[in-house]
Amino acid sequence: MRLLIDAGNTRLKWRLATGDAVVAEGLGAFDDDLLSGFPATSRVRRISVSTVAAEPRRQALTEYLEARFSIPVAYHWAESGRGGLVNAYEDPRRMGADRWHAMYAAWIETRRGFVVVDAGSAITVDFVDDAGRHIGGYILPGVQMMLRSLKTDAARILFDGTPASDSAPGTTTGECVHHGVSWMLQSATERVLTDAEQMGIQRVIVTGGDAGFLLQLGLKADYRPDLVLDGLAAIDAEDLAL
C-alpha cells in the first residue's frame, strides 16, 4: 500500500491507497498524533509527501515516518512541467509543492483550463489556460492569518467569535472584523470569476480548510477537498512506472 501525505502549514492530510483505490484517509493538526485514525495493521510499501511546512517540521515528519514504517520517504516538489502542464515560475522550486500538485490533479482530469483556489493557511489562486500553461497566481493571507494579524498587530482591535458569512457593514469591533474578512473574500471571489472569464477559463475548483467558507460567500466552484493528494498520487504513480 502507498501512504500519501499533504503536510500544510496548519494540518496534515494522509491517504492510504492501493493502486487508484483509497483504503483510508484522515487529517489532523501537527501537534496531534500525526496519523490519527491510521489503520495499524496496514503494510505500507511506499511513502510520498507533498509539503510546504518549514524545514525543521519536515525533518521531524521524516524521522517519525521512517521510525514508524522503516522505509524511506519520497518528497515531491513543484516542477517546471509535466504531462503538458507548464509552470509559469522561472524557478519552480520556489513554488509551494501543494500548488503544483493541486494544479496537476485538475489538469489531468480534463486537460482544459481551470482556476484552483486553495483556501488553507494562506489562500492561493492559480490560473491555467486550455493549453496547460500556468498563467500565474496569487498568494493571499488565509482566514485565520487575517484574524491573527488584526488581533496581534493592533492594540485596540479586541474581538472574539468565529468567521461569519455576513458581509454587511459592522457596528461592533467583532462584526467589523468578521464581516470585513467576508467582504474582502467576497470581493476576491468575484474577481476570481471575472478574471477567469476574461482568460476564457470556465472551470473553477476550490480546496483547502476554508473552501466551504468561500462557497458560502458565493464562490461558484467545484469543491475538491483532496485535490493536493490526488495530484500527488498521480505524480507518484507516474514516477514509479518510469
Ligand SMILES: Nc1ncnc2c1ncn2[C@@H]1O[C@H](COP(=O)(O)OP(=O)(O)O)[C@@H](O)[C@H]1O
Ligand atoms: N478543524 C479545523 N482545524 C483547523 N483549521 C480549520 C478547521 N476547519 C477549518 N479550518 C480552516 O482551514 C485553514 C487550514 O486549512 P488547511 O487546508 O488544512 O491548511 P494547510 O494546507 O495550510 O495546512 C485554517 O486556517 C482554518 O481557517
Ligand SMILES: CC(C)(COP(=O)(O)O)[C@@H](O)C(=O)NCCC(=O)O
Ligand atoms: C502559499 C503557501 C504558503 C500555501 O500553503 P498552505 O496555506 O496550504 O499551507 C505555500 O504554497 C508556500 O509555502 N508557497 C511557497 C511560495 C510560492 O508558492 O511561491
Ligand SMILES: [K+]
Ligand atoms: K493554501
